[in-house]
Amino acid sequence: MGVDLGAPNFDAALEELGLLAQSAGMQPIARITCKRKAPDAALFLGSGKADEIKLLATQLGAKEILFDQSLSPGQQRNLERHLELPVNDRTFLILEIFAQRARSHEGKLQVELARLQYLSTRLVRRWSHLERQSGGIGMRGGPGEAQIELDRRMIGETIKRTKERLSKVKRQRQTQRRRRERQDAFNISLIGYTNAGKSTLFNALVKARAYAADQLFATLDTTTRQLYLGEAGRSVSLSDTVGFIRDLPHGLVDAFQATLQEAIDADLLLHVVDAANPHFPEQILQVQRVLKEIGADGIPQLLVFNKLDALDTEHRPLKLEDEFEIDGVQTPRIFVSAREALGLQVLRKRLASIAQVVRQGENSALLSPETPGGVL
Ligand SMILES: Nc1nc2c(ncn2[C@@H]2O[C@H](COP(=O)(O)OP(=O)(O)OP(=O)(O)O)[C@@H](O)[C@H]2O)c(=O)[nH]1
Numbered sequence: 001m002g003v004d005l006g007a008p009n010f011d012a013a014l015e016e017l018g019l020l021a022q023s024a025g026m027q028p029i030a031r032i033t034c035k036r037k038a039p040d041a042a043l044f045l046g047s048g049k050a051d052e053i054k055l056l057a058t059q060l061g062a063k064e065i066l067f068d069q070s071l072s073p074g075q076q077r078n079l080e081r082h083l084e085l086p087v088n089d090r091t092f093l094i095l096e097i098f099a100q101r102a103r104s105h106e107g108k109l110q111v112e113l114a115r116l117q118y119l120s121t122r123l124v125r126r127w128s129h130l131e132r133q134s135g136g137i138g139m140r141g142g143p144g145e146a147q148i149e150l151d152r153r154m155i156g157e158t159i160k161r162t163k164e165r166l167s168k169v170k171r172q173r174q175t176q177r178r179r180r181e182r183q184d185a186f187n188i189s190l191i192g193y194t195n196a197g198k199s200t201l202f203n204a205l206v207k208a209r210a211y212a213a214d215q216l217f218a219t220l221d222t223t224t225r226q227l228y229l230g231e232a233g234r235s236v237s238l239s240d241t242v243g244f245i246r247d248l249p250h251g252l253v254d255a256f257q258a259t260l261q262e263a264i265d266a267d268l269l270l271h272v273v274d275a276a277n278p279h280f281p282e283q284i285l286q287v288q289r290v291l292k293e294i295g296a297d298g299i300p301q302l303l304v305f306n307k308l309d310a311l312d313t314e315h316r317p318l319k320l321e322d323e324f325e326i327d328g329v330q331t332p333r334i335f336v337s338a339r340e341a342l343g344l345q346v347l348r349k350r351l352a353s354i355a356q357v358v359r360q361g362e363n364s365a366l367l368s369p370e371t372p373g374g375v376l
């Protein structure tokens with residue numbers, strides 16, 4: 001369900017909601033939209049539209065209604081009452097996928113923390129809502145309030161405990177990281193919008209078998225492998241990382257901040273883009289936004305436009321290596337197909353020359369616009 005409030009990319013966002021639902025193991029059966037100037041305070045949409053959804057849901061046997069926009073706890077509850085079905089929003093869905101996918105101990109703790117934080121804001125708001133309600137009917141301090149206060153305290157306690165466990169795991173990981181740093185490696189991280197093909201490219205480059213699938217957030221944990229670049233006569237370390245998405249829930253960015261930061265704590269970011277997705281420019285901007293948020297927008301980037309094989313002839317680029325402007329910065333770009341192994345040799349050569357420059361102690365050349373042939 002999407003309520004068109006005039007935001008750009010409304011269609012693409014709703015399409016993505018369908019993919020998110022599938023990634024969470026659901027089967028989308030209908031797509032409903034409506035236009036509004038502003039959300040309705042109680043139901044988010046008009047009651048006529050809500051009746052229409054209810055009818056369609058009964059006809060099609062829907063089990064759940066998903067909204068692309070964030071619902072307030074009150075709106076969610078009112079809708080559930082009106083539709084007699086569970087109602088959830090995009091944030092909930094992303095948290096759900098992360099919870100299903102988290103494998104490492106640390107990943108699980110981070111997702112747990114994000115979910116608890118999401119839940120606690122809902123409880124707090126629900127509590128104030130109930131308070132108002134009970135005040136209205138002359139029942140201050142009723143049993144509901146006491147129960148919620150108890151829940152709130154319990155969640156608060158659990159959040160505290162989860163944070164403590166998380167910081168213990170992080171300390172352990174930092175020791176491992178220091179050990180790695182001593183090896184004086186050149187670190188490259190694959191980053192990009194979810195489903196761009198990072199894991200497929202990772203596997204193709206290092207002949208590993210990281211999980212790659214047509215799902216959003218197939219990868220949650222960072223995997224690192226050594227990549228030997230014959231042309232440079234040295235190895236570099238390559239990391240596959242979690243994908244980014246529009247409106248990543250804030251709790252998740254916070255919870256994953258350390259992991260994200262470590263993942264992209266690299267000498268070079270290979271920013272993988274799904275060139276066959278018509279919305280790639282928007283996806284690039286979203287990735288840039290997250291990079292800024294975690295303070296990684298200063299790391300040199302090489303844009304890898306992937307899925308070259310999936311482009312129709314009229315969209316095929318004339319040159320497989322050129323530059324592309326992001327945020328007003330000319331960024332070197334290279335076209336590949338990770339799946340069909342097209343352009344990988346050129347990519348390896350490019351990485352080799354970058355790694356070589358750095359070995360000769362000319363790290364600054366990476367950022368210098370005067371370097372012949374572009375930034376890199
Ligand atoms: N046609 C085509 N499909 C590709 C290519 N590379 C990857 N894919 C497909 O794109 C989908 C996503 O690939 P992944 O490698 O899992 O993408 P990812 O960026 O790691 O995704 P997340 O880990 O979910 O963020 C899979 O179905 C891949 O088979 C390519 O070069 N061409």
Ligand SMILES: [Mg+2]
Nearest residue numbers: 198199218219
């Ligand atoms: Mg992946």
